[in-house]
Amino acid sequence: MTLRKNEDKSLSLNFREKYTSDTYFSISFASEGTIIMIELVVALYFEEKPLTIIEEPARSMHPSLISRAMDMLKEASEKKQIIVTTHNSEVVKYADLEDLLFIFRDKEGFSTISKPGEKEGVKTFLKNEIGIEELYIQNLLEV
Structure with a gap:
């Protein structure tokens, strides 16, 4: 991923897929699930607030990534409080009962x-x- 400052002072986020080693794409070409995963990483690891509330983190996410996302939530919850809302049974599956x-x-x-x-x-x-x-x-x- 690269972050570039444009002439108008806006920022552009670009990414490279593992299949195309030399071509970067605008984040606007990424799937919604990919964008949500990036948002999750930013919210969990780059926001230094004591509380993070995340609504429906698994929406549009590939089913194989849900367990990884839940692992990230658990890891980040050791340093701050995290509240998640969901209707997704896979998210419930990976949560601790307590x-x-x-x-x-x-x-x-x-x-x-x-x-x-x-x-x-x-x-x-x-x-x-x-x-x-x-x-x-x-x-x-x-x-």
Whole structure:
């Protein structure tokens, strides 16, 4: 990757694919998933704020990169607090159970926070090797 300052003082980010060793492309030609991964790296490793909130980090990301992104989130969380929102079961799959909070609406329409790691029913399902992502998909974590 290269970062170049243009005559109008704007910045241009260019990247090179491993398949084309001498050709750089404008970041505007990158996929949305690639751009999101770059944004994630910047937010996690170059922002020096004590709290980082990331909404839907896995959107448009290739499924094989989600575990890497989650590893980056866990690593960065050792130095600062990170809050992630998601509807993606793969993100839930790679999260630690004790770190999960679910926000859902109760029967009256009020937002309620649930900690699935504190629920005996969830622990029983997990002992029976039903993955947390499957419990999430089946909507069994908020009960």
